[in-house]
Amino acid sequence: MINYQKFTLDNGLRVIVHEDHTTAMACLNILYDVGARDESPDKTGFAHLFEHLMFGGSVNIPNYDTPLQEVGGENNAFTSNDITNYYITLPSTNLETAFWLESDRMLNLAFSEQSLEIQRQVVCEEFKQRYLNQPYGDVWLRLRPLAYKVHPYRWATIGKELKHIEEATMEDVKAFFKRHYAPNHAIMVVAGDVHLEEVKQLSQKWFGDIPKGEDYVRNLPKEPKQTEARREEVWADVPVNSIYIAFHGPDRLHTDYPVVDLISDILSRGSSSRLYRALVKEQPLFSEVNAYVMGSIDDNLFVIEGKPLPQVSLTDAEKALWQQLELLKKELVAEKELQKVKNKIESTMMFAELSNLDKAMNLAFYEALGDADLYNQEVDRYLQVSAPHIQSIAQEIFRQENSSTLIYHAKEQQDVE
Amino acid sequence: MLNRKEAPLKHPVADIHLVEPKSLQLENGLKIFVFYAEEQELLKAEFIFQNVFSSPENPLLNTCLSSMLKEGTNTRTSAQIAEEIDFYGGYLIPEYSYDQTALTMYILTKHLPAVLPIVHDVLTDSIIPESELQTFTRNNKQSLQVSLRKNEYVARRFFYRNLFGETRYGITPTEEAYDNLRREDLQALYRAQIQPQNCTLILSGDVTDEVLAQVEQLFGKNWINQGEIPSGLNPLLPEFQPQQFIEERTDAMQSAIRLGMPFINRKNPDFPAVQFVNTLFGGYFGSRLMRNIREDKGYTYSIGSAIASLRHTGFLTIASEVGVDVTQATLDEIQKEFQLLRTEPAPLEEVELVKNYMLGAILGSLESIFSHADKFKAVYFSNLDLSYYTRYNQTIREMTPERVQAVAQQYFDYDKLLRVVVGKV
Numbered sequence: 001m002i003n004y005q006k007f008t009l010d011n012g013l014r015v016i017v018h019e020d021h022t023t024a025m026a027c028l029n030i031l032y033d034v035g036a037r038d039e040s041p042d043k044t045g046f047a048h049l050f051e052h053l054m055f056g057g058s059v060n061i062p063n064y065d066t067p068l069q070e071v072g073g074e075n076n077a078f079t080s081n082d083i084t085n086y087y088i089t090l091p092s093t094n095l096e097t098a099f100w101l102e103s104d105r106m107l108n109l110a111f112s113e114q115s116l117e118i119q120r121q122v123v124c125e126e127f128k129q130r131y132l133n134q135p136y137g138d139v140w141l142r143l144r145p146l147a148y149k150v151h152p153y154r155w156a157t158i159g160k161e162l163k164h165i166e167e168a169t170m171e172d173v174k175a176f177f178k179r180h181y182a183p184n185h186a187i188m189v190v191a192g193d194v195h196l197e198e199v200k201q202l203s204q205k206w207f208g209d210i211p212k213g214e215d216y217v218r219n220l221p222k223e224p225k226q227t228e229a230r231r232e233e234v235w236a237d238v239p240v241n242s243i244y245i246a247f248h249g250p251d252r253l254h255t256d257y258p259v260v261d262l263i264s265d266i267l268s269r270g271s272s273s274r275l276y277r278a279l280v281k282e283q284p285l286f287s288e289v290n291a292y293v294m295g296s297i298d299d300n301l302f303v304i305e306g307k308p309l310p311q312v313s314l315t316d317a318e319k320a321l322w323q324q325l326e327l328l329k330k331e332l333v334a335e336k337e338l339q340k341v342k343n344k345i346e347s348t349m350m351f352a353e354l355s356n357l358d359k360a361m362n363l364a365f366y367e368a369l370g371d372a373d374l375y376n377q378e379v380d381r382y383l384q385v386s387a388p389h390i391q392s393i394a395q396e397i398f399r400q401e402n403s404s405t406l407i408y409h410a411k412e413q414q415d416v417e
Numbered sequence: 418m419l420n421r422k423e424a425p426l427k428h429p430v431a432d433i434h435l436v437e438p439k440s441l442q443l444e445n446g447l448k449i450f451v452f453y454a455e456e457q458e459l460l461k462a463e464f465i466f467q468n469v470f471s472s473p474e475n476p477l478l479n480t481c482l483s484s485m486l487k488e489g490t491n492t493r494t495s496a497q498i499a500e501e502i503d504f505y506g507g508y509l510i511p512e513y514s515y516d517q518t519a520l521t522m523y524i525l526t527k528h529l530p531a532v533l534p535i536v537h538d539v540l541t542d543s544i545i546p547e548s549e550l551q552t553f554t555r556n557n558k559q560s561l562q563v564s565l566r567k568n569e570y571v572a573r574r575f576f577y578r579n580l581f582g583e584t585r586y587g588i589t590p591t592e593e594a595y596d597n598l599r600r601e602d603l604q605a606l607y608r609a610q611i612q613p614q615n616c617t618l619i620l621s622g623d624v625t626d627e628v629l630a631q632v633e634q635l636f637g638k639n640w641i642n643q644g645e646i647p648s649g650l651n652p653l654l655p656e657f658q659p660q661q662f663i664e665e666r667t668d669a670m671q672s673a674i675r676l677g678m679p680f681i682n683r684k685n686p687d688f689p690a691v692q693f694v695n696t697l698f699g700g701y702f703g704s705r706l707m708r709n710i711r712e713d714k715g716y717t718y719s720i721g722s723a724i725a726s727l728r729h730t731g732f733l734t735i736a737s738e739v740g741v742d743v744t745q746a747t748l749d750e751i752q753k754e755f756q757l758l759r760t761e762p763a764p765l766e767e768v769e770l771v772k773n774y775m776l777g778a779i780l781g782s783l784e785s786i787f788s789h790a791d792k793f794k795a796v797y798f799s800n801l802d803l804s805y806y807t808r809y810n811q812t813i814r815e816m817t818p819e820r821v822q823a824v825a826q827q828y829f830d831y832d833k834l835l836r837v838v839v840g841k842v
Contacts, residue, residue, distance in 0.1 A: 024431060025781045060421040065703050070770050072430040072777020074702075089781050096425035104421055121715030125671070129718050129738045133670045135566040205419065237668070239562035271487075272499035281495070281552060287559035307563075309555060340504045347506030347525050350459060354785045 001376055002359055005196050006367075009203060011212040012184025016363050016372055017199045018191040020356055026092040026192040027356050030102055031364040033187070034180035035082040036159075037152040037220060037298065045159020048079040049123050049168055050176055054086065056115030058105035071097045079157050082297040083368055089357055092193035096202060103206035106186065109177060116170055123165050127158050135238040136408060146232050147246045147301055147404040151223040182213020187367045191360040223248070223299055230404040235411055240287070241314055242307050242408040245321065247397045249293060249300040253369060258382045259393045260293050260302055265341040266333060266390075267291040267304070267324065272340070275306075275324060285312045285320050297369065302397060314407060328394035332387040345382045430776040432810050435803050436789040438619075443637040446614030450793065451629070452621035454786035460526045460622035461787050462533075462632075464540060465519040465794070468585065469610040469647055476515070476585040477594050481553060482606050483513040486520055488549035490542040495549055498535060507532050509539075515586055516728040517798065518610070526623045530631060537635045540611055545603045554595045561590060568666060568673035568839040569738060575662055575837050576675045580732055582655035608643045615646050617797070621790040652729055654679070661836040672744040672840025675736045676751065678833050680724055682731035683799040687824065688724075689812035694824045695724050697771045698758055699735055701778075705754050706735070714750065716743040726799060733829075741841040748836070755831035762818035775813050779806075 004018040039046045054077065055064050068075055073090030088098045131137045140156040148154035159165055188207075190199045226248055250256040268275045268291040275289045289306035304325070308317035352358045366375040438450035468479045487509055488495040502509045505528040512519040520540065524532055564570040574589045581587030588594075613636065620632065657679050666672075681688060692700075699706035699722030706720045720737035739747045782788055796805045 023784060025784075066770065067424050069701070069703050069774040069777075071427050072773045072780065074774075074778065074781065076702075091428070091430050091777055091780055093428035093431070094425075097427070100421070100425050107421070118712060118715040122711055122718055125716070125738070125740060126718035128670045128740070133568070133738070135563055209419070237566075239566055240559055270499065270503045272496065272503040277496060277499075280556065281549075284552060284555065287556040307559065309559065336504070340500075343506035344503060347459075347523075350525065351523065354459070354787070356784065 002353065002363065004363060004372060006372060007200065009183065009208055011208070011210055012182075013203070013207050013210075014187045014367060015199065015203050016187070016189045016367060017194065017196050018189065018359055018363060019194060019196065020191065020359075021193050023192050023356055024092060025089055025356065026095045026098070026190065026194050027087065027089045027360045028095070028098040028102060029085065029087040029189045029191070029357070029360040029364050030106075031187045031368055032084045032086075032180060033185045033368055034084055035080050036155065036157045037081050038180065038218065039152065039155075041152070041155070043164055043168070043172060044155045045123070045127075045157070045165045046168060046172065046176060047084055048157050048159070049119065049165055050173065051077050051079045051084050051086075052119040052123055053109065053115060053173060054105055056112050056119065057110035059108035059110060061101065061104050062110065064101060064105065067097060068101060073098065080296075081153055081157055083365070085361060085364065087357060087361065095190075095194060095198070099202045099206040102188075103210065106181060106183065106207065107210050111170060111174060113170060116168070116173060120165055120168060123158075124162055127162055127165065131156070131158055135236075136242055139244060139406065142232060142234070143244055143246055143303075143404065143406050146230050146406060147248070148223055150221045151298060152220060153223075153296060153298065178213070179216060183207060183210050184212050185216060187364045189360040189364045189367075191363070192356045220298065226402050226404075229400040231407075232405070233407040233409060235409045238408050238410050240307050240310075241317075241410050242305070243314065243318055243321065244303060244305040244406040245318075246404045246406075247302045247402050249302045249397055251299050252295065252297045255381075256393055257293075257300070259385050259389050260300070260397065262338070262341050262345075262382060262385050263328065263390060263394060264291045264293050264302065265344065266328070266337060269341065269344060275304075278324060279306070279320055283320070285309060285317055289321075314409070318405070325394065325398040329391065329398060331391075333390050335387065338385070338387055338390070342383055342385075346379055349379055430773055430780060432776075433780055433783055433806065435783075435792055435806060436786065437803065438790075438793060443613070443633060445637060445640055445642055447616050447618060447636055447640065449618045449620065449632070450790075450797075451624050452619070452786050452790045452793070453624050454622055457623045457786060458526055460524055460529055460620070460624065460628070461790070462522045462536070463519050463619045463790070463794075464521075464536070465517050465617045465619065466610050466615050467649075468516055468518055469606060469615070470585055470649060470652075471647065472650060473583060474585045474588065474652060475594075476588050477590050477598065478602055478606055479518060479585075479610075480513045480590075481550075481598055482545075482603050482610070483511040483518045484553055485545045485549060485603060486511050486543055486611075487539050489544055489546045490538045491544055492542070493535070493538055495546070498539065501535055502532060505532050509536065526625075526628070529628060533631055533635055537639065541640055543607060543611075545600055545607065547600050550598060550600055550603070554598060557590070558592050558595050561592060561595070568669060568671070569736070571664065572673040572675040572736075572837045572839040575664070575839075576677060576734070576835065579660075579662070579835050580657060580677065580679055581652070581730070584652035584654060586652065586654075586727060586730065609647055612642050612646065613640045614642050619790050619794060621786045654730060657835075659833050659835055662838070663842055664839045666840050669741055669840040671738045672741055672838050672842065673736075673738050674744065674747060675734065675837045676834045677732055677734035678835060680731040680733040681828070682726035683796070683801065683805075687828075688726070689809040690816065690820065690824050691828055692724060693771065693775065693813055693816050694758070694821055694829065695722055695733070696775055697763060697767065697821065698722055698754065698829065701774060703770070703774070705758070706751065709754060710737065710739075710747055710750055714743070714746070716740060716747050716750075728798070744838060744840060744842050748838075748842075752831045755829055758825040758829055759822070761822070763821045765818055768816055768818055768821060772813055772816060776810065779810070
């Protein structure tokens with residue numbers, strides 16, 4: 001349970017304050033309600049490239065990082081398909097420096113050509129490092145467009161291809177800033193060794209005169225219901241075969257979301273989980289196996305993946321994964337097993353509360369979902385899930401015609417099929 | 418009217434205040450350090466063992482033992498152990514480092530009485546079942562195959578082997594080494610290493626008197642030493658020869674670069690000053706390497722340097738993944754930066770900035786009682802005490818451009834580095 005206060009400036013900036021005086025640090029987290037899903041299909045990877053440009057100097061402050069490091073602070077940011085999140089941690093005595101820096105880059109950027117040129121290159125190297133120059137690195141570049149045909153989740157945050165990043169122009173940058181980087185599209189959380197009154201005063205002082213931006217109406221195409229099984233098989237330069245099966249599932253706010261999340265826990269959380277026990281230990285078919293929900297705001301993917309052992313055929317391996325899913329459809333989860341995954345949710349939430357930054361990010365994310373208080377309600381949503389509910393959701397989701405399967409065949413390996 | 422061009426007033430960064438642990442030693446030799454925090458509903462118990470090696474050293478045996486600890490005892494199967502710990506929402510995590518092996522329990526304090534006997538069972542009665550060992554071998558061989566396709570991993574292997582040779586610090590696993598793991602060897606190592614007289618227990622969180630009583634009950638009288646700890650020989654570290662090693666990967670899009678050399682460790686009084694220079698050089702986002710090679714040239718997503726302190730040695734390492742067409746250019750820029758560090762005193766503003774950055778970072782690293790325990794651990798296993806951090810902070814505050822240059826000239830020399838490139842030059 002996290003205590004917080006919330007207020008909104010006239011320009012629409014929502015501010016959340018969480019006081020925790022056990023630390024000497026403060027954290028200022030700003031979430032902009034824009035992610036890769038807001039990109040146009042021919043200019044993908046832009047939200048993330050833009051995140052890099054936010055460090056290239058703002059209208060009144062030529063260098064973002066240096067003044068922050070001078071007062072003992074650190075910062076970073078990340079972009080997802082849904083949101084872009086920036087954060088600063090610094091000694092609380094220097095909190096105002098964070099307000100100064102963040103407000104100036106919300107006001108306006110310097111839009112330096114040199115910064116754009118360099119960051120295009122940096123992001124291309126990031127693209128290569130994470131997605132192209134790694135075995136299985138391109139999984140999401142393949143699986144997303146297989147599972148989503150219409151919704152912008154069909155491309156990864158990094159973008160569809162290097163070309164989109166190489167071709168980004170300053171005009172694009174400016175338009176994107178104007179559309180998405182305004183106080184009414186942002187949520188600020190100030191947490192740690194801070195006081196509500198101080199935060200109110202600093203927010204008004206530094207953010208109060210930033211003009212409100214135009215309303216942005218998110219009108220994303222809804223992914224149509226999938227009606228037949230999809231499949232892609234690649235022969236890649238990878239050492240080991242690999243299987244990924246993705247199923248469409250509920251959006252983040254749907255009452256079924258905690259159910260699906262708990263199903264992934266039953267299957268693969270911790271060393272007592274079903275997949276690990278059944279398919280790695282008891283009947284050794286895989287060297288590793290995993291199940292998870294993407295956790296995205298719009299309609300989710302539930303993914304089950306594994307690397308079969310050398311002598312195991314892909315057909316048998318795939319069948320074994322399906323058997324585990326069938327089991328969830330056929331039999332009710334035992335009360336004790338359900339209690340186990342719920343207990344784990346509870347303790348994990350408590351460990352997350354040890355970190356001020358984690359608390360700040362979570363409050364911002366839940367506020368973006370609709371209400372910061374959802375964070376405090378989250379555990380209860382999980383505790384209420386019943387075994388029959390799990391069974392019915394499993395029956396609804398784990399169907400061939402709701403699945404997208406991606407197979408990597410190791411090139412050198414002799415397939416036993 | 419608000420003047421946005423002018424930065425707000427800067428306030429000096431305060432020193433940290435560390436929690437001194439309460440310490441006790443039980444009759445069986447178990448050393449316990451307690452970091453108590455009120456109103457903390459969580460508890461962390463770390464059982465830390467010095468690694469025991471025989472000759473020739475085979476660190477894979479120690480890594481494997483760490484993974485196998487919770488895979489079965491005389492009274493509990495691997496599945497039962499996992500099931501019980503998970504049921505209470507706990508995390509029981511074996512951790513392996515070059516010099517120590519740890520078994521760490523994270524748990525809600527209210528569930529501690531239920532899980533502590535399982536930990537006791539694991540530490541006193543593990544049997545390392547053959548079938549579990551086979552699972553370990555099988556899975557790790559397969560993930561090794563995947564790792565070997567990563568240029569960065571291949572570069573790292575070559576790096577360690579050349580710095581530290583056939584020792585615990587230099588040997589990296591091979592498929593053959595996995596095949597050669599024997600249950601008997603693991604059981605012998607278990608008996609030699611997992612003993613109370615070789616164990617330091619760090620308890621942090623809501624460590625009440627009842628918790629301590631249960632700990633003493635289980636891990637005092639009911640934990641018996643199996644015999645003397647084999648007197649560990651120091652690793653025979655090879656004579657280091659700087660050289661360049663290039664492994665061509667014709668299809669690579671990026672090269673993995675790894676440079677470095679054996680280095681001083683935390684026991685050396687110069688260590689804090691050397692850390693300062695390393696931070697300035699390549700140890701944070703605003704470092705010279707990042708500014709030049711990422712932010713000015715755009716050659717890489719990331720580049721960094723780091724110093725690791727080990728029990729018997731230490732090392733400096735610089736790593737990056739860069740476009741194949743700019744690999745040589747990157748090496749040239751790194752060389753230039755080394756040269757500059759040695760020939761010119763750092764600008765005063767840069768030294769002041771790094772000071773504040775580092776003081777802020779250490780202040781920020783203290784988040785909960787667990788981080789106080791971590792700070793203690795870092796110095797304790799270097800045979801130092803918490804006064805190290807007072808000296809550390811003082812050294813940071815007293816750094817000058819001249820001192821930076823002097824430290825650079827003594828310790829940072831491009832010509833003395835091992836230079837590994839996997840990809841294309």
